[in-house]
Amino acid sequence: MGLFDKFKRGLAKSRDALFGRLTGLFHGRKLDEALYEELEEVLLAADVGFETAMWLVERVRRLAREQKATDGSELPGLLQQAMEEALEDNDPSMKVAETGPSLYLFVGVNGVGKTTSIGKLAHHFKAEGKKVLVAAGDTFRAAAIEQLMEWGNRSGVDVIRHTQGADPAAVIYDAIAAARARSADVILCDTAGRLHNKANLMAELAKIHKVVERELPGAPHEVLLVVDGTTGQNALLQAKSFLEVANVTGMIVTKLDGTAKGGVLLPIVREFHIPVKWVGLGEQMDDLEPFSPKAFAEAICQAPESAS
Amino acid sequence: MLEGLSNNLQKALSKLKSKGKLTESDVQEAMREVRLALLAADVNVRIVKQFVDKVRERAIGQDVQKSLTPGQQVVKIVHEELTELMGGSEERLRMAAKPPTVVMLVGLQGAGKTTAAAKLALSFVKHQHRPLMVAADIYRPAAIHQLEVLGGQINVPVFQMGTDVDPVTIATSGIEEARKQGADVVIIDTAGRLHVDAPLMEELARIHQAVPADELLLVIDAMTGQDAVHVAESFSQALPVTGVILTKLDGDTRGGAALTVRAVTGRPIKFVGLGEKIEALEVFHPDRLASRILGMGDVLSLIERA
Numbered sequence: 001m002g003l004f005d006k007f008k009r010g011l012a013k014s015r016d017a018l019f020g021r022l023t024g025l026f027h028g029r030k031l032d033e034a035l036y037e038e039l040e041e042v043l044l045a046a047d048v049g050f051e052t053a054m055w056l057v058e059r060v061r062r063l064a065r066e067q068k069a070t071d072g073s074e075l076p077g078l079l080q081q082a083m084e085e086a087l088e089d090n091d092p093s094m095k096v097a098e099t100g101p102s103l104y105l106f107v108g109v110n111g112v113g114k115t116t117s118i119g120k121l122a123h124h125f126k127a128e129g130k131k132v133l134v135a136a137g138d139t140f141r142a143a144a145i146e147q148l149m150e151w152g153n154r155s156g157v158d159v160i161r162h163t164q165g166a167d168p169a170a171v172i173y174d175a176i177a178a179a180r181a182r183s184a185d186v187i188l189c190d191t192a193g194r195l196h197n198k199a200n201l202m203a204e205l206a207k208i209h210k211v212v213e214r215e216l217p218g219a220p221h222e223v224l225l226v227v228d229g230t231t232g233q234n235a236l237l238q239a240k241s242f243l244e245v246a247n248v249t250g251m252i253v254t255k256l257d258g259t260a261k262g263g264v265l266l267p268i269v270r271e272f273h274i275p276v277k278w279v280g281l282g283e284q285m286d287d288l289e290p291f292s293p294k295a296f297a298e299a300i301c302q303a304p305e306s307a308s
Numbered sequence: 309m310l311e312g313l314s315n316n317l318q319k320a321l322s323k324l325k326s327k328g329k330l331t332e333s334d335v336q337e338a339m340r341e342v343r344l345a346l347l348a349a350d351v352n353v354r355i356v357k358q359f360v361d362k363v364r365e366r367a368i369g370q371d372v373q374k375s376l377t378p379g380q381q382v383v384k385i386v387h388e389e390l391t392e393l394m395g396g397s398e399e400r401l402r403m404a405a406k407p408p409t410v411v412m413l414v415g416l417q418g419a420g421k422t423t424a425a426a427k428l429a430l431s432f433v434k435h436q437h438r439p440l441m442v443a444a445d446i447y448r449p450a451a452i453h454q455l456e457v458l459g460g461q462i463n464v465p466v467f468q469m470g471t472d473v474d475p476v477t478i479a480t481s482g483i484e485e486a487r488k489q490g491a492d493v494v495i496i497d498t499a500g501r502l503h504v505d506a507p508l509m510e511e512l513a514r515i516h517q518a519v520p521a522d523e524l525l526l527v528i529d530a531m532t533g534q535d536a537v538h539v540a541e542s543f544s545q546a547l548p549v550t551g552v553i554l555t556k557l558d559g560d561t562r563g564g565a566a567l568t569v570r571a572v573t574g575r576p577i578k579f580v581g582l583g584e585k586i587e588a589l590e591v592f593h594p595d596r597l598a599s600r601i602l603g604m605g606d607v608l609s610l611i612e613r614a
C-alpha cells in the first residue's frame with residue numbers, strides 16, 4: 001500500500017460528496033463568473049471559511065489566466081494547485097530532542113480525539129523501534145485513565161498514571177522522571193479536554209506547559225493541537241486560544257474518515273502558521289497518517305478514478 | 309454563546325433599524341451581510357441561501373405597519389424566521405404510557421452521548437423517576453467504565469454485559485433488568501459511529517427494532533461545521549430520530565448547527581449541553597435563543613407589542 005493510499009481511501013467519501021459533485025457540475029461548462037461563484041459555495045460547504053474561499057477562488061482565477069484554461073473540467077486541477085500553494089510551508093516533521101527523551105504534549109477541546117491519537121502514535125513510534133512512555137495527564141474525565149491504559153495494552157506501551165482528581169502536572173513530572181530512569185525516547189502526554197473560552201482551565205494548561213519546560217530543558221518538543229475534522233469556523237478560535245497559552249507547534253486533524261472535508265485546516269495554516277502533522281482516519285491503531293498537502297489537495301480535488 | 313453570530317447580525321441590521329424608509333438596495337446590502345454572518349457561524353450554505361431569500365422577499369414585499377419603522381420590521385422578520393428555523397417552541401420528552409420509557413442516544417464519535425446519558429438520568433432523578441443506564445457501547449476503550457463512574461456520581465445504576473456481547477442483546481437484557489429493578493426509565497448509551505458506516509448504522513436499527521425507543525435522540529456537537537447537515541440527514545434517514553441534543557454550547561461556538569439541524573431533520577432540539585458537569589443540561593428554547601442572537605431587547609419588545 002502506498003504512503004497515502006489510506007488517506008485517499010479515507011477521504012474518498014468526502015470526495016464523493018464534494019468533488020464527485022464538482023466534476024459533474026463543471027464538466028463541459030465554460031470557466032466563467034457563474035462557475036467561480038459555484039466554486040465559492042462548494043468551498044464554503046467544505047468549511048474552508050469565507051476569506052480563504054475567496055482567496056482560493058482568486059488564486060484559481062489567476063492560475064486559469066496564466067495557463068489559459070477555459071474549460072470547467074480544468075477546475076479541479078487548478079483548485080488542487082491553489083490548495084497546494086496555500087499549504088506550501090506546511091512542515092509535517094516532528095521535532096526530536098538532541099539528547100534525552102522527546103516530549104509531546106496533546107491539547108484540544110473536548111472529545112476531538114486526543115487520547116485516541118496518543119494511542120495511535122504510541123504504536124507508531126514503538127513500531128519505529130523507539131521506547132515510548134505515555135502520561136495520563138487527563139485526571140479529570142471519567143475513565144480517561146482507563147481509556148489510555150487500554151491503548152497502552154494494545155500497543156504494549158507503559159502508562160504513567162495517578163488516580164482521578166490528581167494534579168496533571170504531577171503526573172507529567174513523574175513521567176519525565178520515569179523516562180529518564182528507563183531511557184525512554186518519547187513521552188506522549190495526554191491532557192483533559194477543555195473549551196478554549198474557559199479561562200481557569202486554560203490557565204491550568206499554561207501551568208502544565210511551564211512544569212514541562214522547567215523539568216525537561218528543550219521540552220515540550222511539540223505541542224499538538226488536536227482538531228476534530230468536522231469542526232467548523234470555531235476551530236479558528238480554538239487555534240488562537242491554545243496558541244496563546246500553550247505555544248502550539250502543530251496540529252492533528254481527526255475524523256477525516258467521515259464526510260467532513262476538514263477544510264478548516266486551510267485557514268488555520270494560513271492565518272496561524274500552525275502546520276498539520278498528522279491526520280486521523282479511523283478508530284484503529286493504524287488509522288493515523290502523516291499529513292501531506294499534496295495528498296490532501298489531490299484527494300479532495302480529484303475524482304476517485306483519476307487519483308493515482 | 310453564539311456571540312460571533314449575534315454581533316455580526318446586529319451589525320448588519322443596526323443600519324436598517326434607524327432608517328425611516330428602506331430602498332431595495334438597503335435591503336440587498338443588509339442581506340449580503342446577514343449571509344456572511346450566518347456563513348461565519350457555520351450555518352449550512354444551502355440553508356443560508358433559503359433563509360436569506362425568504363427574508364429578502366418578505367422584507368421587500370412587506371406591508372407597512374405604522375408602529376414600526378421599515379428597518380424594525382426587517383429585524384422582526386429575521387427574528388421570526390430564526391425562531392422558525394430553530395423549531396418554534398420548546399419540546400419535552402415523550403414518556404411511555406406503560407413504563408419503562410426507553411431513551412436511546414446516538415451520534416458521531418465524541419459528540420457527548422455518554423455524558424448526556426448521565427445528565428438525562430440526573431434530570432429524571434430530580435423529577436422523581438428511577439432511571440437505569442444501559443452500557444451498549446462495546447467498542448470505545450473504557451466506555452463502560454466511563455458510564456459506571458458517571459452513574460456512581462449520581463447514584464444511578466448501570467447495566468452492562470462486558471464487551472463481548474451483541475449490543476442488541478445488551479439492550480433487550482437491559483429492559484428486562486429495568487423491569488426487575490422497577491426502574492421506569494431506561495437510557496441506552498450507544499457507541500459513537502460515522503453516519504457512513506453502514507454496518508454500525510445497521511446495528512442501531514437492530515437495537516431500535518428490538519427495544520423500540522420512545523425517544524431516539526441524536527446527539528450533536530454544537531461546534532460541528534457544514535458537515536452537520538450530512539450527519540443530521542443520514543441519522544434521521546436511517547433511524548426514526550425523535551429529537552436532538554446539542555452539546556458543548558458552553559463554548560463560544562458559532563452555533564450554526566443549532567440553526568441547521570432542526571431544518572434538516574424536522575425534529576426539535578430538546579436539550580442543550582452547557583458543560584462537562586452532570587448538572588449542565590437545559591431544555592432548549594428556540595425563541596429565547598433567537599432573541600439572544602439578535603440581542604435587541606428593546607426592539608424586540610417593541611415588536612412583540614406591535
Ligand SMILES: Nc1nc2c(ncn2[C@@H]2O[C@H](COP(=O)(O)OP(=O)(O)OP(=O)(O)O)[C@@H](O)[C@H]2O)c(=O)[nH]1
Nearest residue numbers: 110111112113114115116193255280281282417418
Ligand atoms: N472515526 C474516527 N473516530 C475517531 C478518530 N479519532 C478519535 N475518534 C473517536 O472519537 C472519540 C473521542 O476520542 P478521544 O480520543 O476520547 O477524544 P479526546 O480528545 O481524548 O476526548 P476528551 O478526553 O473527552 O476531551 C472516540 O470514540 C474515538 O474512538 C478518527 O480519526 N476517526
Ligand SMILES: Nc1nc2c(ncn2[C@@H]2O[C@H](COP(=O)(O)OP(=O)(O)OP(=O)(O)O)[C@@H](O)[C@H]2O)c(=O)[nH]1
Nearest residue numbers: 110111417418419420421422423500556581582583
Ligand atoms: N464543555 C462541554 N463538554 C462536554 C459537553 N458534553 C460532553 N462534553 C465532553 O465531551 C467529551 C466527550 O463526551 P462523551 O460523553 O464521552 O462523548 P461520546 O459521544 O459518548 O463519545 P464516544 O462514546 O467516544 O462516541 C468529554 O470530555 C465530555 O466531558 C458539554 O455540553 N460541554
Ligand SMILES: [Mg+2]
Nearest residue numbers: 114115138144
Ligand atoms: Mg481524552
Ligand SMILES: [Mg+2]
Nearest residue numbers: 421422445451
Ligand atoms: Mg460514549
